[in-house]
Amino acid sequence: MSDDSEGASQAVSLTRFTRTGSEPEFKRAFDTFAEHTRALPGFRQFQAVGSVLSPDVYVCVGWWGDSASCHAGVAGDGWQEVLRALDGVAAADLRVAGKVANGLRIHTADDAGQEEVEGYSDERLVVITSYAPADDSFTALFTEHTKLRRTRPGFVFHEGVREESPSLVHHNIEWWLDAEAYRAARAAAAVRESAAELAGIADVTTLRARNFANGAPIS
Secondary structure: OOOOOOOOOOEEEEEEEEEOOOHHHHHHHHHHHHHHHHOOOOEEEEEEEEEOOOOOEEEEEEEEOOHHHHHHHHHOHHHHHHHHOOOOOEEEEEEEEEEEEEEEOOOOHHHOOOOOOOOOOOOOEEEEEEEEEOOOOHHHHHHHHHHHHOOOOOEEEEEEEEEOOOOOOEEEEEEEOOHHHHHHHHHOHHHHHHHHHHHOOEEEEEEEEEEEEEEOOOO
16 A cells, blocks of 8 residues: 655546456456556556455555556556456456545544554545546545544545546545444444535446556566
8 A cells, every 4th residue: 555655646547347267368468468567657556456246356456656656657658568467367447546645544532542553454444435426526525534434543645636637536445444344333322414415416436446467566
């Protein structure tokens, strides 16, 4: 996952794979895709996750140093060739987005005596919630909603991104301690009310997933 540190990623690619071939075929094809991506200029890191409820669905989140590097990478002949190699194995849908918010858990007065949740781990539950709003009035509500979720026990980190203009679609990528913490957060009255308000002005889809693969740049 990216963070707010100096040199942090400013562009994000989200590639959704829907597997149509066998799992071993997809794994081999994905390894080729990942190896190519890791060698591209400006690439910072990726995490690929597999859906908990739909075993044929995977999302690869890639972090890039800037939008220009991301666009050059995904538009290059090599990337397109790798995607063509997935024909018959998986359907790929690519979106490019820019970071609009991120952050660790916001601590509250109720946290006294609770253990601190460490950062990244392959065991974390990853939740990607996508919002397709009708207009820009959504942005302020989205920001407040993500801040509210950050106060819940078991929350680890989130990154909110918006697809490039003219799209208004936002994606909120979250890491949770486990599924139980996520369920408890969703059940909290304030979170439910805020989520319902967002659902009233945007189409909302949620993907709960587990780690599938990670990658850093090939030096």
